[in-house]
Amino acid sequence: MDTLRVNVDxxxxxxxxxxxxxxxxxxxxxxxxxxxxxxFEAHDADNDxxxxxxxxxxxxxxxxxxxxxxxxxxxxxxxxxxxxxxFCDIYDFTKRTNFY
Numbered sequence: 001m002d003t004l005r006v007n008v009d010x011x012x013x014x015x016x017x018x019x020x021x022x023x024x025x026x027x028x029x030x031x032x033x034x035x036x037x038x039x040f041e042a043h044d045a046d047n048d049x050x051x052x053x054x055x056x057x058x059x060x061x062x063x064x065x066x067x068x069x070x071x072x073x074x075x076x077x078x079x080x081x082x083x084x085x086x087f088c089d090i091y092d093f094t095k096r097t098n099f100y
Contacts (some may be wrong), residue, residue: 003073004006014043014046014052015046015048016044016045018042018044018095019042019043019045020040020041020042020048021040021043026038030084032087032088034086035083035084035085035086035087036084037081037082037083037084039079039080039081040081041077041081042077042078042079043076044075044077045076046076047075048075049073050078051071052068052070052073052078054068057067064079064084065082065084065086065087066082066083066084067083068082068083068097069078069081069083082085
């Protein structure tokens with residue numbers, strides 16, 4: 001009996017980081033009864049398909065009056081909008097004071 005040992009080194013292809021527009025987080029304060037929205041874009045120089053999801057620290061976007069919409073999701077480009085309706089008489093904010 002013989003033993004054959006094969007070592008294979010696989011190098012992943014180069015991959016550029018995704019660029020976001022705006023590049024920095026948006027900080028916003030809304031008064032009760034107002035609404036606002038913010039556009040976002042993500043661009044991938046390698047034209048990889050981008051997947052969007054909202055990650056929170058336990059609160060529900062929809063129960064807080066927030067909604068995300070993806071307007072374009074092509075290879076290398078993802079565009080969408082985050083909308084916030086701060087109607088406190090509709091949404092229960094009694095257990096939260098910070099949303100980040």
